[in-house]
Amino acid sequence: MRILISNDDGVSAEGIRELAHGMKALGDIYVVAPDRQRSAAGHGITLHKPLYVEEVDLGSGIRAYGVSGTPADCVKIGVNEIMKDTPPDLILSGINQGSNLGNDVMYSGTVSAAIEGAIQGYPSIAVSQCGYKNLDYGPAAAFTVKLVQEVLKQGLLPDTILNVNVPELPANEIKGHKITSLGTRRYHQIYEKRLSPRGTPYYWLAGGLQDLPNEAHTDIEATKDGYISVSPVHFDFTNHDLIDTIKQWNL
Amino acid sequence: MRILISNDDGVSAEGIRELAHGMKALGDIYVVAPDRQRSAAGHGITLHKPLYVEEVDLGSGIRAYGVSGTPADCVKIGVNEIMKDTPPDLILSGINQGSNLGNDVMYSGTVSAAIEGAIQGYPSIAVSQCGYKNLDYGPAAAFTVKLVQEVLKQGLLPDTILNVNVPELPANEIKGHKITSLGTRRYHQIYEKRLSPRGTPYYWLAGGLQDLPNEAHTDIEATKDGYISVSPVHFDFTNHDLIDTIKQWNL
Numbered sequence: 001m002r003i004l005i006s007n008d009d010g011v012s013a014e015g016i017r018e019l020a021h022g023m024k025a026l027g028d029i030y031v032v033a034p035d036r037q038r039s040a041a042g043h044g045i046t047l048h049k050p051l052y053v054e055e056v057d058l059g060s061g062i063r064a065y066g067v068s069g070t071p072a073d074c075v076k077i078g079v080n081e082i083m084k085d086t087p088p089d090l091i092l093s094g095i096n097q098g099s100n101l102g103n104d105v106m107y108s109g110t111v112s113a114a115i116e117g118a119i120q121g122y123p124s125i126a127v128s129q130c131g132y133k134n135l136d137y138g139p140a141a142a143f144t145v146k147l148v149q150e151v152l153k154q155g156l157l158p159d160t161i162l163n164v165n166v167p168e169l170p171a172n173e174i175k176g177h178k179i180t181s182l183g184t185r186r187y188h189q190i191y192e193k194r195l196s197p198r199g200t201p202y203y204w205l206a207g208g209l210q211d212l213p214n215e216a217h218t219d220i221e222a223t224k225d226g227y228i229s230v231s232p233v234h235f236d237f238t239n240h241d242l243i244d245t246i247k248q249w250n251l
Numbered sequence: 252m253r254i255l256i257s258n259d260d261g262v263s264a265e266g267i268r269e270l271a272h273g274m275k276a277l278g279d280i281y282v283v284a285p286d287r288q289r290s291a292a293g294h295g296i297t298l299h300k301p302l303y304v305e306e307v308d309l310g311s312g313i314r315a316y317g318v319s320g321t322p323a324d325c326v327k328i329g330v331n332e333i334m335k336d337t338p339p340d341l342i343l344s345g346i347n348q349g350s351n352l353g354n355d356v357m358y359s360g361t362v363s364a365a366i367e368g369a370i371q372g373y374p375s376i377a378v379s380q381c382g383y384k385n386l387d388y389g390p391a392a393a394f395t396v397k398l399v400q401e402v403l404k405q406g407l408l409p410d411t412i413l414n415v416n417v418p419e420l421p422a423n424e425i426k427g428h429k430i431t432s433l434g435t436r437r438y439h440q441i442y443e444k445r446l447s448p449r450g451t452p453y454y455w456l457a458g459g460l461q462d463l464p465n466e467a468h469t470d471i472e473a474t475k476d477g478y479i480s481v482s483p484v485h486f487d488f489t490n491h492d493l494i495d496t497i498k499q500w501n502l
Contacts, residue, residue, distance in 0.1 A: 043293030
């Protein structure tokens, strides 16, 4: 079996290294990831300049490449160029440093790498570790090994990926897993205005998370309650329910 | 009435200028758009560096700003900083040079600006003109004026935007409009390898559109048949149908 692994934290991030080493028991690992931090890249791709690809040493016979593009670029070039003659059986993205919950998946390079994997026709999973500092990626890697085996057994619909978030808890305090819906996240949208030493104004996006209520079946509540969250995320974006309504409009 | 207009082709693109001037009859126009071409930016946002905002002259009393960020950044800073005290009634993105059809909306900065508008709580519409060269944006601008008036009368669900694509035809050859679902697009994914003058390999994403059959009710077929396509696009990404199935898995 061959597994392609990407992420948005960059090829040298701790999370992707732990995932690559954790998955080695299941088959040949190919890491194709951005050559630097590309968080919040969304589903951008690179059309107007070429991509550079450089081999990277991650140890233990893992083939690893850093790409001068976005997470979606990495999956595209990974499947269609680097692994052209040895196509993957499955694509993983992560382990991301920090959660990708609720409608934040929209901004997530981690999730977009997995969605690009599905667009390219492969079962794909995004994995994120909640928290920011001194993270232990062990529980997330261990759960992913189990999940990959089950996905290969059960299959996934071609328009759906799995989005996994692991709570920031020691392995023995994680209560299990829940299959969840994406919840709702909103931020206080505040721009902080500053002046450069040369007097030019610039703006930082600031402002933290709003404390919104979310239902128990959502990914946000599941991780808050100590469960690993697994959400099926699809990309049929049409709001079919609205089509007949809008047909009545006067245009 | 106030309308915020953004795009992904940049603040000086012909399409946004035509849209801004076309909408003037309906109210005050604020243009907040990337300071350069940001096509295929997807839903990226800028977290790791600050944004610069510069006033731009588009003539006719239109307030216009170029922002050193992505389309989604422009809508965020437009609503939360530039228009903080004068919030818009509606957000438009476009008129894009080139179509945004089917699952290509995933990569589209034009569509992501509209989706960010909806996330921020405003009715939002993305408008694209099919074709690439010597485009006439007049029919798209005229249809958008009608559509905006109807959207303000009918309202839009908070999680749904409208994605409009106008066929590349003279106004009198456009057959009307259709309310459509997003179709399916696939590309021949080919990377072209070249060598720089210093011998470093690099890769261009090449390869054209595959000729896939699409059903008559899709945006792809509607525009091919000479109709303006209007698709309701939502961003509830959960595949609710799969939740019970995955609950049966052995994890």
